[in-house]
Amino acid sequence: MAETQRVANATVTPRVFVEVSVSGVKFSMLVDTGTGRTLVSDTLFLKLAGHSKLQVSRVxxxxxxxxxxxxxxxxxLRIRLRSENFPINAVVVEGLQYPSLMGADFIQSYGFVIDLRRKSLFCEDRRIDVPLVTCDDWADDEEACVYAIEKVSIGPKSAASVLCMMNRKYSGDALFESSLKLEAVGGLVPRCLVTVSNGKFNMLVRNLFDHELCVPKKILLRKISPLCRDICSLEETRTASKENDVELKAILWKLTTETAEESLDEKQKSSLFELLWSFRDVFAANKRDLGQARCSSS
Incomplete structure (x- = not known):
């Protein structure tokens, strides 16, 4: 019988993250020595589909x-830090609110040392020194706001990437609310999930009009909701995030695997999932989600 391993409470401060990549997919890992195994969320695993295979686990x-x-x-997984790759067997967990947790198995296997004073994660054998990003505690009554870092001009009926900054230090996923200020002058900024690194992230702004749109420097765009919750509140976090595309991916993948069962191989399941995902605007993530599709009867 498999022994049950304990996962520490991820709200213990200071929470520190390290920026990594796997097969070109970049994400933040929470460094958590209280967790024996390195963990990966089901949503991140879906992003890595095609680069990694799911195997049976008795953990x-x-x-x-x-x-x-x-x-x-x-x-x-082959976790890339700087210019080096570090293979590790990671456990895929459903409903994990962080993309990934770097556990004690990874840190001890490669002899990494965590230096909170210098805010670095370094390995003497490989001569690698990676900066750590601290996530401040987030009170429920605090509002996070987003500002444009620089002035950006967007041509008629086109789009441009705008570098944004939060009014708090934060790294991880966050839910950005649509910007009413830009919508009033013809700019479209949809409600979306963004990945924040040290308070900064890029966001695509569309200009719907026939004239140039100017996004002023330091303009207050809208509030943003960091998805940095207590790991014990998995059901609450899962419910709150069902309205975004990441949660919908997990739902559709589960639908694909349960429907196909043993009749389809992994390649066929991936093709079926891609077909469902191409019609994602038709699906509702919850009963309050009206979707983005516009249907009319002839």
């Missing part, structure tokens, strides 16, 4: 309070 995980976590399997 059982539970939170510090004894609440069980649903393990979907294990996957072999």
């Amino acid at each position: 059982q995980l539970a939170l510090a309070d004894g609440s069980p976590l649903r393990v979907l399997g294990e996957t072999r």
Whole structure:
């Protein structure tokens, strides 16, 4: 019988992240020595589809309070730090609110040392020194706002990437609300999930009009909601995030695997998922989601 491993409470401060990549996909890993195994969320695993395979796992995980976590399997990852690759068997967990947790197995296997004073993660054998990004505590009553860092001019009926900054230090995923200020002058900034690194992120702004649109420097765009919740509140986090594309991906992938069962191989399942995803605007993530599709009867 598999032994149940405990996962520490990820709200212990200071929370530190390290920027990594796997097969060209960049994301932030929460450095958590209290977790014995390196963990990957189901949403991140979907992003890595085609680069990693899901294998059967006998690992059982539970939170510090004894609440069980649903393990979907294990996957072999080549985590890239700087110019070096570090292979590790990561456990894929359903409903994990962080993209990934760097556990004690990874840190000890390669002899990494965490230096909170210097805010660095370094490995003497490989001569690698990677900066750590600190995530400040986020009070529920605090509002995070987004500002444009620089002035950007967008041509008629075109789009441009705008570098934005939050009024708090934060790294991780966040939900950006649509900007009413830009919409009033013809700019479209849809409600979307963004990945923030040290308070900064890029956002695509569309100009719907026939004239040039100017995004002024330091303009207050809108509030933003960091998805940095207590790991014990998995059900609450999962419910709150169902309105975004990442959650919908997980729903459609589950639908694909449950429908196909043993009749389709992995390649066929991936093709079926891609077909469903191409019609993502038709699906509703929850009962309040009206979707983006416009249907009319003839």
